[in-house]
Amino acid sequence: xxxxxxxxxxxxATEDARWAFGTTGQxxxxxxxxxxTVPAGVEGADLAAYCLMLGDDALIMSHRLQEWSTNLPELExxxxxxxxxxDLLGQARLLLTRAGRADGTDRGEDDYAYLRAxxxxxxxxxxxxxxxxxxxxxxxxxxxxxxRLALLDRLADSADPVxxxxxxxxxxxxxxxxxxxxRWVVRLGDGTELSAERxxxxxxxxxxxxxxxxxxxxxxxxxxEAGVGVDPATLRAEFDQxxxxxxxxxxxxxPDAPELARVGGRAxxxxxxxxxxxxxxxELQSVARAYPGATW
Amino acid sequence: MxxxxxxxxxxxxxxxxxxxxxxxxxxxxxxxVSEQDGRVTVLITPTYTGCPALDVMxxxxxxxxxxxxxxxxxxxxxxxxxxxxxxxxAAGRHKLAAAGIAPPGTVxxxxxxPVPLTLVAPVRRVTCPHCGGTDTELLSEFGATACRALxxxxxxxxxxxxxxxx
Numbered sequence: 001x002x003x004x005x006x007x008x009x010x011x012x013a014t015e016d017a018r019w020a021f022g023t024t025g026q027x028x029x030x031x032x033x034x035x036x037t038v039p040a041g042v043e044g045a046d047l048a049a050y051c052l053m054l055g056d057d058a059l060i061m062s063h064r065l066q067e068w069s070t071n072l073p074e075l076e077x078x079x080x081x082x083x084x085x086x087d088l089l090g091q092a093r094l095l096l097t098r099a100g101r102a103d104g105t106d107r108g109e110d111d112y113a114y115l116r117a118x119x120x121x122x123x124x125x126x127x128x129x130x131x132x133x134x135x136x137x138x139x140x141x142x143x144x145x146x147x148r149l150a151l152l153d154r155l156a157d158s159a160d161p162v163x164x165x166x167x168x169x170x171x172x173x174x175x176x177x178x179x180x181x182x183r184w185v186v187r188l189g190d191g192t193e194l195s196a197e198r199x200x201x202x203x204x205x206x207x208x209x210x211x212x213x214x215x216x217x218x219x220x221x222x223x224x225e226a227g228v229g230v231d232p233a234t235l236r237a238e239f240d241q242x243x244x245x246x247x248x249x250x251x252x253x254x255p256d257a258p259e260l261a262r263v264g265g266r267a268x269x270x271x272x273x274x275x276x277x278x279x280x281x282x283e284l285q286s287v288a289r290a291y292p293g294a295t296w
Numbered sequence: 297m298x299x300x301x302x303x304x305x306x307x308x309x310x311x312x313x314x315x316x317x318x319x320x321x322x323x324x325x326x327x328x329v330s331e332q333d334g335r336v337t338v339l340i341t342p343t344y345t346g347c348p349a350l351d352v353m354x355x356x357x358x359x360x361x362x363x364x365x366x367x368x369x370x371x372x373x374x375x376x377x378x379x380x381x382x383x384x385x386a387a388g389r390h391k392l393a394a395a396g397i398a399p400p401g402t403v404x405x406x407x408x409x410p411v412p413l414t415l416v417a418p419v420r421r422v423t424c425p426h427c428g429g430t431d432t433e434l435l436s437e438f439g440a441t442a443c444r445a446l447x448x449x450x451x452x453x454x455x456x457x458x459x460x461x462x
């Protein structure tokens with residue numbers, strides 16, 4: 001279909017395929033027609049929890065990236081960061097939907113994104129970190145996409161064909177994200193005295209959240225043993241190597257920062273988040289909470 | 297009794313909402329169309345995970361087949377094998393170039409081992425769709441939609457979009 005202008009397309013009342021809160025349940029299902037049988041040797045509840053971990057990482061990172069819209073230094077970066085956020089939101093939609101098929105509740109993506117309470121979110125704490133300056137954004141994106149690319153690349157061989165397919169697609173996307181972030185880290189690190197200082201500070205800000213990325217949760221261990229998931233501990237070597245390559249080119253060093261403490265041994269994968277997560281969810285879920293069950 | 301080929305012909309006319317010069321068949325998104333007892337099943341493969349166009353494509357397929365006399369249409373998503381720009385047909389590539397979008401090159405074969413980091417934007421031989429010049433430079437790997445990159449032609453000085461290899 002074509003319209004003369006954007007307003008006309010928004011006003012098209014017959015269009016039922018636009019996605020936002022309140023439009024699912026109207027035939028929009030990212031896994032429509034995909035066989036989502038839980039593979040043998042895996043508990044449905046475990047598979048669902050695993051999908052939520054990877055899906056929540058993407059959803060919350062996407063939300064933080066969306067906060068950058070209209071605040072980035074150049075138009076090209078507006079377009080780049082919005083695209084990265086959109087790619088991750090797409091991954092989140094598939095993973096959250098896959099969770100609903102795996103745990104037998106048949107909940108949809110909206111139920112998970114908008115109606116869960118904070119302790120039910122399984123994302124690592126890195127992605128919820130509050131927005132800093134552009135150097136810190138580059139640092140977060142470098143760390144997140146380097147880690148996620150290594151993860152998705154291995155997950156593409158998953159015994160669950162749905163996860164394998166989502167991962168294979170994600171690899172192509174996140175490779176672009178990592179290159180984008182890495183080039184900015186190099187440009188700022190190997191730039192002026194001020195840009196190098198801020199890039200170093202951005203990395204130092206993020207580094208306490210890095211060890212958590214490689215801590216194996218029992219669900220991750222069980223799924224890795226079944227050949228369905230990936231044990232994050234196995235990603236550390238590749239991560240270190242890629243980050244080292246970037247930081248050498250950026251004339252920066254790997255920060256020496258202690259790990260952000262876990263709470264009674266628990267962190268993001270257990271639903272224990274940092275203080276900012278509550279504020280993030282309050283915004284993310286505000287429309288759904290104010291108008292429960294609304295459709296349009 | 298309508299022959300299945302008709303349903304396929306109808307499905308093939310549906311265009312991509314963001315690249316209206318291309319049909320879903322040109323794009324390689326349309327994998328299979330089958331018809332049994334008037335009920336049509338269409339298999340499509342998404343281009344990008346977050347591509348909002350997919351939902352529109354689905355609705356457009358249902359609408360086009362509906363008005364062609366197929367009230368019962370099921371559009372299924374096939375995730376594997378993953379879509380690649382190599383599936384864009386020769387006709388599709390010509391239509392892209394005619395619309396001012398440089399068509400994608402062949403997707404480079406993946407080497408074994410980790411995905412290689414590319415710290416310097418790769419130099420690709422992208423031909424300017426306006427003047428045919430080959431002295432072009434990449435401005436940004438992210439464009440107006442997930443599938444497009446921004447380029448500039450040093451010969452005619454015009455900016456243009458390229459469908460990125462994916």
